[in-house]
Amino acid sequence: MKAEVDQIMQGLTKAFKALQMYGMNHSSFRSFYLPFCDKMTDFLKKRNELNLQIDKFKILHENHIVYEEREMDLSIAFKLFKDGIRSISFIGGLTSDELLLLLDVISQPSKDYDVALGLWECNFSHINFYVVEEEEVVDYRIPDAPVEYVDYDEKLKQLIMREKIDIDAVIIPDLKPEEVKHLMKSITDEEKATILPLVVKTLTDFLSTERSQEVIDGLIEILESCVNTKDFYNARRIAYKLRDYPEIKFIDRFENATTIMGFKDTLNVPQNELFNEFLAFIGFFGTKSIPYLVHLMPHTERADRLTALRQRIAYIAQDDPAPIIDFLKNEDTQLMINAIAIVGIMKASKAVEALEALIAHPDERVRLAVLESLGSLRQPDLVVKFMTDPSMDARIKALRILGMLKYPQVYPVLLDKIKHKSFLAFDSTEQREYFNYLTANADSNLVRILQNLLFKRKWFGRKKYRVIRRLAAMALEQIGSEESLQVLRTGAQKRNKDIQAACEIALKGKST
Amino acid sequence: MTIYTAGKTVVALLYPLLKAVQVYDIKNDVVINSAKKFVEFIEDLFSTISSLEFVRYRDYIFFNKQRLKYEIDSYANLTFLNNQLKNLRIKSITFLPGINQQELIDFADILIKDKVTFLKHFVLKRYPHINVQFLKAHEEADELAENGEAAKKTYFKALKVTKNLMQNLWTGRPVDVKSSRRIVYSLVDSISRDEFGILALTTIKNFDEYTFNHSLNVGILALALGQRIGLDRKSLARLGTSGILHDIGKVEIPKELINKTQKLTDQEWETLKLHSNFGVREILKTRGLDEISMVAIAVAYQHHWNFDGTGYPLREKDEEPTLFARIVRICDSYDAMTTARAYQPVPYLPHFALRVIWSNQNRLFDPVLSKVFTQLLGIYPVGSCLELNTGEIGLVMRQNPSTIDLPIVKIIVDKNKKKVDGKTLDLGMETVIKIVRPTYPQIHGVNPAAYFL
Secondary structure, three states: OOOHHHHHHHHHHHHHHHHHHOOOOOOOHHHHHHHHHHHHHHHHOOOOOOEOOOOOEEEEOOOOEEEEOOOOOOOHHHHHHHHHHEEEEOOOOOHHHHHHHHHHHOOOOOOOHHHHHHHHHOOOEEEEEEEEEOOOOOOOOOOOOOOOOOOHHHHHHHHHOOOOOOOOOOOOOOHHHHHHHHHHHHHHHHHHOHHHHHHHHHHHHHHHHHHHHHHHHHHHHHHHHHHHOOHHHHHHHHHHHHOOOOOOOOHHHHHHHHHHHHHHHHHOOOOHHHHHHHHHHHHHHHHHHHHHHHHHHHOOOOHHHHHHHHHHHHHOOOOHHHHHHHHHHHOOOOHHHHHHHHHHHHHHHHHHHHHHHHOOOOOOHHHHHHHHHHHHOHHHHHHHHHHHHHHHHHHHHHHHHHHHHHHHHHHHHHHHHHHHHHHHHOOOHHHHHHHHHHHHOOOOHHHHHHHHHHHHHHHHHHHHHHHHHHHHHHHHHHHOHHHHHHHOOOOOOHHHHHHHHHHHHHHHHHOO | OHHHHHHHHHHHHHHHHHHHHHHOOOOHHHHHOOOOOHHHHHHHOOOOOEEEEEEEEEEEEEEEOEEEEEOOOOHHHHHHHHHHHHOEEEEEEEOOOOOHHHHHHHHHHHHOOHOOOOOOOOHOOOOOOOOEEEEOHHHHHHHHHHHHHHHHHHHHHHHHHHHHHHHHHHHHOOOOHHHHHHHHHHHHHHHHHHHHHHHHHHOOOOOOOOOHHHHHHHHHHHHHHHHHOOOOHHHHHHHHHHHHHHHHHHHHOHHHHHHOOOOOHHHHHHHHHHHHHHHHHHHHHHOOOOOHHHHHHHHHHHHOOOOOOOOOOOOOOOOOOOOHHHHHHHHHHHHHOOOOOOOOOOOHHHHHHHHHHHEEOOOOOOOHHHHHHHHOOOOOOOOOOOOOOOEEHHHHHHHHHHHOOOEEEEEEOOOOEEEOOOEEOOOOOOOOOOEEEEEEEHHHOOHHHHHHO
């Protein structure tokens, strides 16, 4: 048997060295580990148990030295001995995973690492070990009980009366099957449950009753851990509580490029809940974080999340839009567009001048963003400038915004445009938008103007003009007054097929 | 079916058979039916497994090399089997294919006997399909000495660590966290090796330094209860730490208030109640925020939360204490009741403390855990002094796993009221000797703790 144990110990030594040199995932380690594992399991199959005694630099089996290494850093015996392990037993049924764990624990390089604690925490089923504490001399004295005369029988009677103890009650503590089931579920729940929310709740409850630096420090430590692990739910709860202590700058530590850019992955996680928790958490951030947050934004893939993020940054910057306005001059178009959108959401009037400077920006996306923000800022005088924008999208958007802003000053200009023959060359979408604007800003003359457009005699270009008639008819239908509907009814009786068709379609739309 | 489940089932079928032969004649139908069920089940198993081997190793039972865990639904079966094997000095039993009902019943019949009877019958009769291996003399001696001595060492070392921890906190000195972590694992080891050995030491009470012994005792009781419900070692370590640290907030309460013998004023009572809150801070101070201390923080905060939603500190309606806090709630109350303190110079007898817990289940205590706690300690917990119908006084040394109201006692006072080093009786096996009532050890001038050292 000694030869077998010697072989096992040689195998252990080689595997241990290989683990220290190469790490667990390296093929060299596996080439040493697997034969060792086989030898050990073969031995246990035959003998069921292998007991080893641990000495300072030696390992013994049945009083024979089977391992010796005097170099502290290399000695398995010393690593075990220094933390109080005096014997270790391997039992039949030992698994490869258990052996790997054992090797992992004893190969921990840190001098402060407690191998005994490490082994305990492994919760082995087939490895037992005996640990002694450093100090073997213990005081076994039993404390003296107070000596005084007491009528114990009388005291017992009082106790039974006070507690209303039924001394004859039969106690049968057998558990019913459903109680066993319930208990097992409680255990599983307890083992599965993460303790963090509970601790956060406990610590924040504590702070509700008393300010304690230890508890605050503890919460900040958990907060850091939550941020690192992207647990924004708990991070938010902690931040909410710590906000009650304005003197504690707990959020400063996260307002840097490394931390904020580390949130990149969170922007595109599949779970909306996690993203929303993230948004809620960054709501605690201050102005200092804005440049980093703006740089983070282009990593957002989903449009709805980008909008949500813009809104959140607008909320953060609400007291001081300057850092956002700075980005309106940024060379990176994407950053600039986001900043433009944010100043719009913020309704930051200080940004108008910078936005005006971008009206003629060569990038259409920038101009569209500027237009949107100017709309939010209720700047129709500037919006109207987009009526001549080279981009049809911009012109249409401008018309819509002007319609919403109720900006009548542009009304005659648009009317002239509609009347002008060049209008016929416009895209139908844009043409429709002109009429929509007119309808949205309707005055008492509009019905007459539309009637004229609808009934206008055309000798040439009848086909092209058909569109104008239809748009005019639809605009009349949208106005929906008795007067406008009467115009349509009249038109429906006209002999001109184009007028008749346009009016009938519009009236049909009305009836449906 | 996995080996583990098979092993658990075999033990579950063996247990009723052993209980049946204990009560009935071996020709009784109950015995025959139990044996029949057992044989039918293992015959099926033999189609995939060549033999069924039970090995007892340091109070663990291994079935075909798989350790069977002490879980709530298997605790009684495994404990009974473990105790029987331990009493008979058996290391392993192997059942082989071909075993029949009669051979099994005959074997079960001797397995419940004492060591001498078992050996006599085992040698006389042939059991062709059952192999038994006995412990070697040195293994047995090592185990007994190791368990008893180790339990004592662990207890007193743990007491020292607890005392140092609290005293250092009181005086603002640094705390030795490593020692406190290690000692909890030693306690876990100790409780899994010999539950009653270490439980008996919780009878050590300290009037002058109540908090230290109380904290440790709660830790040990909680570990024992945790083990009974089948928590794994990692969870036990968390629970033990939580038990030991549950009252750590008391270091922030003025000592004169803790030691006050008169009734507390309302204001003083409110101050004392703050120890649950302070516990949170003290644990943070000592241990920082590792996984174990996070659990302990919750327990320290919640250990006065009652099952019915009352208690302190105030909580929201839907908040429930954690399983560990519910365990510590019971153990804390039990140890507090059974310990003499400044404002309670005469403690509750363990038997009555247990009845208080029993009658307050659903109100103060978790009812299921209260039941398991009663199973654990028995109707007369370890350290109880019992007046017997012989006029003698018996000290409860251990529980009888099968009869919780008839423990194993040691006669410590004879019928002439003289202290004696008497014999140990298993009241479960006695037909004449009966319990009259539990009694205060002080009346007889004895300290139960002394008998466990």
